[in-house]
Amino acid sequence: MCILGKIGSDSFIPRRNDCCLWSKLCDNLVVEILCRLPPKNLITSKCVSKLWNRLITDVCVPNFSKTAALGGFFFLVEERLVIRDQFFLHYVSSDGQCLSANKTVVKSLSALLPFKFNFKNLIHSCNGLLLFVNFVTGSIPQYYVCNPLTKQCIEIPRNIERERLASDCGEELQSFAALAFEPWKSCHYKVVSFNNWRNYCLKKTVNFDVFSSDTGGWVSHTMPLDAPTHELGWIRYAVYLNGVVYRISCEKYLLQFDINKLNARATELPKRDAINTCGFIGVSGNHLHFSSRVDPTLFVWFLEDHSRWVLKHSISINNLFDNRPLITSRATFVRAWAFDPNSEAIYFGCNRAILRYQVENQVLEVVHTIEFDKHAPGSNYILIPYFPCVVILKGIPNPLQAYSSMSNSTSMGKDYD
Structure with a gap:
């Protein structure tokens, strides 16, 4: 059996005198061993040899990505002694145990991004990548794609053509965007930017622009959408799943944008x-889920065949409230804030805590207690999920970022232990 040695404090590679033993192992066995490494060690092990680099990139990364556990959530917090409209970005691990990581994750992102950000600047999270936007008055918003685990930040090229067209039409520039990323299929990602929909009721068409990290450019698309609404304003949150970007309109319809087949549809929300x-x-479970409250019950449905809602859970809000650790107001505890993609757990929040409800055994537990001088606004109702991602982003990194190179193996990922 091979003995693994250490480089630095957290990287595992074979010691020099054991290389002959490793060379006798078949690729399948090497992959089996490598896939058992923690995420940051798996990344740094790519530096060992060309063979390991190929095995990790082509086999280990897709396998890891398919089974990656939920790392934690980003969420909005206001400080009680700070003026209103100061929306701070906070992070909590999914089990609430990694307190040191909770405090350093956002600080680490500050070293990657070339501007001062808050909760409003984080607009999407998809399978380990984060999409930030820097709002520039009178200009197309500047997007950044970050991988916190590998400490990378990619500045997305500006969509100058869209900026020119918007200016010619006198339209307000938009900052609605989402990531499309499936690391088990490809290391490349897409940024989907939705444009002004002011004239939708006249044209019955939608248009959006897609940036691909594979090509390095933007492509515009226009498609029909027969939605029974006069306006297609939507809430902030978006979900990407199996080639489709999902959003909810203010008129309570689910809007679906298939960026591969280039079609769009609107589905009425249940109840x-x-x-x-x-x-x-x-x-959750590779299905899109929708949750909403109809007094006095919290319902959860999942979407089947892109058109049919199937009821999955009906949960008594009164029963949840009766088992209410740290909940002081029923009004702040009425909706789900997040689903666990790998289990039946549902996350809730109130202004003092983040809670998890295990549906199978009907247990409500506190995951994270918010500091006494801060609170999570009840109007937020959103936890942005984060998964550790071992994909090395391709592209030209932001020169202001803290990420230097893969050879800096001893420092990579320390904030995410």
């Missing part, structure tokens, strides 16, 4: 006339 709010969408 649309009964729900008081737009509800929440998320991924």
